[in-house]
Amino acid sequence: MMMLLVVVVASALAPSDVVVMMNGLPGKMGIEVADACARRGMSLAEVALTGKEESAPIEVASTTVKLVEAGTPEAEEAMASVVASCDELGKTLVAIDYTVPEAAVPNAELYARHGVSFVMGTTGGDRAALERSVLDGHHCAVIAPNMAKQIVALQAAIDYAATEFPGAFKGYKLDVIESHQSTKLDTSGTAKAIVSALVSLVDEAPDAAAATDAIAAISRVRDAPTQLEGAGGRLQRVPETALSGHAYHTYGLTSADDSVRFELRHNVNGRRVYAEGTADAALFLARRLAQRQEETPAAGKKKRLFDMIDVLKSGELA
Structure with a gap:
């Protein structure tokens, strides 16, 4: 008698x-990230934290979202309500x-406080304090200064070169403009990270x-006339249509006698590339949370703090 063996594999x-x-x-x-998450098939919570100046509900990704001022008792109540709703529905909650x-x-x-895992795309905060909030808790987070996976991959290559070939540009002058x-409001976190590697x-x-001195020397452009004309050739000219959302970086290395110059540029118009990477990070984090629930507790601490390199290595990209 032949027996049929059925194997169920958790998807x-x-x-x-x-x-x-x-x-x-x-x-x-x-808004851009909300749309990206919706395109990936994720749903939006019907409440979100915002600043003091905002209060009216907003329609985004076919969802009406109530806005609650962060740092208020209402924010605590809203967070608790979203957590309870997701628990009841058996959904995995990720804050972005x-x-x-x-x-x-x-x-x-x-x-x-509410055990909510999160993706932090906000830059300029206290990175050490952000990390402590995760390491002292029981949740997980993806914290990265740049969510654009292509730029992060480029940054990883520069980090590799700095580690494997330190001093390869000894005597060269470094100049950076973003x-x-x-x-x-703040200097680009990506520029800071890449400069830290280039210093080596x-x-x-x-x-x-x-590294501190090199970061302090980064030239920061925020005025439209300079952006439109390319900062005297130091930047590619920014199209007028991208003035409200762009990231143009130029990293230059020039020999001491000015006879040799290397430049690395990455120019981004719009926000979509960051939004798509953020959606990748949210799904990556949600799947790590689901994995943890299925795993038998093992000795030792499991990793809870991730960056975009972890997301890239996972292969779970759109």
């Missing part, structure tokens, strides 16, 4: 099982944060102040 968490709390609406980046630098740490502490929309290519044993 990966479906995007439809993921609910995203899109904090930072009605900001342009928040594109608020403002001063709200990043308080929001991260809110997520910790241009973003006028509403971006210029000096095989840089002292602690070298």
Whole structure:
């Protein structure tokens, strides 16, 4: 008698099982990310954290989202309500944060209090405090200064070169200029990270102040006339249609006698590339959470703090 053996294999968490709390609406980046998550099949929570100046509900990704001021008792209640709703429906909740630098740490502490895992796209906050909020909690997070996976892959290549070939550009002068929309208040986190690696290519044993000084020397462009004309040739000219949302970076390495110059540029118009990477990060995080629920507890601590390199290595990209 032949017996049929049926093997049931647990499938990966479906995007439809993921609910995203899109904090930072009605900001342009928040809207772009909400749309990207919807395109991937994830749904939006019907409430989101916002700043003091916003209060009216917003229609985004076919969902009416109530906006609640962050840092208020109402925000605590809203977070608890979203958590309870997802638990009842058997959905996996992930918060995505594109608020403002001063709200990043308080929001991260809110997520910790409610055990909500999050993707932090807000830059300019206290990175050490953000990481502590996760490591001292029981949830997970993807924290990265840049969610564009292509730029992150490029950054990883530069990090590799800095590690494997320190001092390869010894004696060269480093100059960096970055241009973003006028509403971006801080220096680009991506520029800071890439500069930190380039410093090691210029000096095989840089002292602690070298990276700090190089970051402080980054030229930051936020005015439209300079962006439109290309900052005197230091940047590619920004199209007028992209003034409200772009990221143009030029990293230059020039020999001491000015006879040799290398340039690395990455120019982004619009926000979609960051939004798509953020959606990847949210789904990556949700699937890690689902995995943890299925796994038998093992000795030792499991990784809970991730970056976009982890997302890239996972292969779970759109």
